[in-house]
Amino acid sequence: MQLPEVQLRVVCSKGTYIRTLCxxxxxxxxxxxxxxxxxxTRVGDFCLEEAVTLEQLxxxxxxxxxxxxxxxxxxxxxxxxxxxxxxxxxxxxxxxNALTVEQTAEKEQYAPGRWVRVCWPDNRFxxxxxxxxxxxxxxxxxxxxxx
Numbered sequence: 050m051q052l053p054e055v056q057l058r059v060v061c062s063k064g065t066y067i068r069t070l071c072x073x074x075x076x077x078x079x080x081x082x083x084x085x086x087x088x089x090t091r092v093g094d095f096c097l098e099e100a101v102t103l104e105q106l107x108x109x110x111x112x113x114x115x116x117x118x119x120x121x122x123x124x125x126x127x128x129x130x131x132x133x134x135x136x137x138x139x140x141x142x143x144x145x146n147a148l149t150v151e152q153t154a155e156k157e158q159y160a161p162g163r164w165v166r167v168c169w170p171d172n173r174f175x176x177x178x179x180x181x182x183x184x185x186x187x188x189x190x191x192x193x194x195x196x
Contacts, residue, residue, distance in 0.1 A: 123174035
């Protein structure tokens with residue numbers, strides 16, 4: 050703190066407006082508040098220390114080392130439980146169809162709306178699904194099918 054400036058470190062969920070937070074804190078203190086600058090140090094599993102510049106990415110691409118900087122899509126969803134489509138029903142997953150609880154190897158029903166990672170029987174990631182109570186099945190949220 051070096052008045053009139055105060056530096057804050059905030060850990061928050063999505064939907065938090067830091068400018069509003071600054072204004073609210075200033076209002077409570079009776080002096081007003083505004084944001085001078087913002088540096089995001091982390092978003093999900095991405096942190097500033099691991100960030101690379103566009104120039105570094107281009108250099109890595111030129112050296113065929115791009116995979117060193119690219120995280121698999123599935124890594125963004127590791128907090129989600131995993132379900133595997135049954136071996137005899139992989140075509141459903143190939144086509145991005147909805148799945149009933151019985152069509153998964155685990156036969157697990159999670160809370161409506163909760164995201165789950167759906168994989169092929171060999172554990173390859175296919176997409177994110179969410180259970181829809183009214184339809185009694187998992188509906189695809191986003192598919193990440195390999196070409």
